[in-house]
Amino acid sequence: MTLLSIRDLSIALPLGADRLYAAKNINFDLASGEILCIVGESGSGKSMSANAVMGLLPQGVEPDSGSITFDGQSILDLSENELLKLRGSRISMIFQEPLSALNPLMRVGAQISEVFEAHGALTGAERRARALKLLDEVGIPDPEAAIRAYPFQLSGGQRQRVMIAMALALEPDILIADEPTTALDVTTQAQILALIEDLRKKRGMAVIFITHDFGVVADIADRVIVMKKGEIVEAGRAPDVLLNPQHPYTRALIDAIPRLTKTEPVEEVERAPLLKVEGLQKTFSTGSGTLFGKRRVVKAVQDVSFDLYAGETIGIVGESGSGKSTVGRCLVRLLHPDGGRVLMDGVDIAHMSGAELHAQRRKLQMIFQDPFSSLNPRARVSRILTEGMIAYGMPDKEAKAKARELLELVGLDETAMKRFPHEFSGGQRQRIGIARALALEPAIIIADEAVSALDVSIQAQVLDLLAELKERLHLSMLFITHDLRVAARICDRIIVMQKGQIVEAGPVNKVLHDPDTAYTSSLLEAIPGQDYERSLAAANKG
């Protein structure tokens, strides 16, 4: 039964935007119990189309023509009050970033009860009981505790479960999920996907799932729509689109999925390690340990040791909270390690300070995850790039010339010098971040989730760039990521971390294809789209 049907929908952008329409001539139907995936890169209009169904377009963005029919009502013709009745009860929505999507000052229980309140359902005590039941249903371990918790006290996966509980409160006909797993690590992603699938089956709910990850699409979609620059370029049943894509753009997106392919084994040569990490320790403690709450001690990094050789890339993988980022931050000394040694050229940099540390620092540079917040929004690119060189005493002019070279090196042209970070796309910003890291001619680059915030196709480009630069500049790299597919693509050796400790380490082909520990196997199993990979491979052979 068709629940929702969109005909010739066009959504106009305000004047002065980079194009006239956020979405143009959108047509699709959604049947009850069906999962429809809308795939596309950032800015393709996929979120806008979904928001239009909720009547939740940003200010200045208006549906311009076409119709949205839900259960016999034309949504575009409804008044605000009529829309209020639909939102949250018949159609509900979950978002990408579960922390920012929850009100930080309200307890989880109150935020769930609010849905009932908004629609005048149930009474006080019933609302609480129902909220508890919902939390239980979405797999929150201790609902009684969670209902009283504030969002910041929950983990990323739990927060997303709370969001889902909220969205399901009134048993909607349609759930719109806008990149709900992009901010989560693989194992949590797999759990959330299983949860959505399960709820769909139990309740016959229709799902519009927005994503840029074809692996996820392959795992859950019944039907797929591929969008590019506001238009639908391909639509069809999932197996058809996935195994037999017609449009070149779809094929490009599918090709861009990072795969767990085996890499050429590198030849082992005798060499001295560039960086030697011995027994690294870092402990965080929160709370005062007094009347007010218990003291919580988190051993973020426990006894981590490894060697990094010249020209080598080591991938540190693990779930969020495994301590992999803390290792990186300890090495560049953004954090002070509590114990252990970090030997670079035979000198221990773990406990250096002042001028000594300053002299060593330039040899280790970092690339950060979020290309939006890791660049000073008020500084032009020229300042971002030259700041470090000038701090190490390079004359202004020379530094500028070097900055221009760097921009060319990372594939940007020198007009970028005069622009501000917000004038660039996510991928371009990450290139600037890479140029900044290279400015001080480091021997080692530490990339902390450097491509996780990027669309798959951009991800592929940035990874290629990193691999190429590494080769050309003889860099060593520490690549911290939660995505094993990305690690497979760029790393020579893999270190798997769990709860602050190294659980497994070895050559990439061994760790990712023949792991020794159950933990690594579980990470591998959680990678989305594996059946699809196999059928793709089979199809290619055949």
Add this chain to the structure above:
Amino acid sequence: MIRFILGRLIKAVFILLAILVFNFLLIHAAPGDPAAVMAGEAGAADEKFLADLRANFGLDQPLYVQLWLYIKGAVQLDLGYSFRQQMPVAEMIGDRLPATLLLTGVAFVLSLVLGVAAGVAASARQGRWGDTIISTFALLFYATPLFWVALMATLVFSVWLEWLPGFGYSTIGAGYTGLAHVLDVAKHLVLPASTLGLFFTAIYMRMTRASMLEVSRLDFVKTARAKGLSRGVIQRRHILRNALLPVITLAGLQAGQIFGGAILTETVFAWPGIGRLMFEAINQRDYNVILGVFYISAAMVLLFNLITDVIYVIVDPRIRLTT
């Protein structure tokens, strides 16, 4: 929580002592002393008379002895003796405090309530004429010097329109009692309190408006809309609560000044508060009074900083207390 408050209070005592010593030395670094001023006014300024005066007041003692005696007194809330007024300083401040508290307290509540309300109203009408009008008024009040507002208010409402009394705390010689007295004081309060409150009203309004607009763009507001909540509920429960956090910081700053009085406003409106006491004391080099007022205001600033922090923790669960 209790431990946090105790820790902060202990720290505050030391800060207060440091302020006391610093103020004391600062005042004594200024040329001239009360004896010279008094002798000058009396017209008979021979050396013997001066020396007698100084001996009487203890001003002939070495500085460190004077300081020690002063601190010893201050700890017991004995703020010394005003040689000019022939009264203990603590008593003088005690006499003036109610009037000041009434003025600054009313101005504080008024500016906070009006400012936040105007800020919410303006943000809800962002870019439309309602917003423009509110913002323009706020800018006007923000930019106009306080004394000028005070003088103009007196001129318009007191001299021309004769609606409100232009100065004083109550009508002298009217002998009102009970409700009539309360009304009389309230009438006298209107002009000074609104003058004093206008500036902060403008600041609260601007801050609330900016903060509301910022919060309204956050993701959780979209979540709230997706739940089907009405605009009013979203504004109140989701946006306002989060938007008030920076306003609380500012309110804490203003609240710290409540006890210091408002020198300018009290002088213009002849309001018998701490501010005017201070003004007169400075003119007369009445050391102990000046120091006493400093001491009380410093203590209040510290106290209100602590209260602000505690309120912050109650309002925002993400903040942990660390001393």
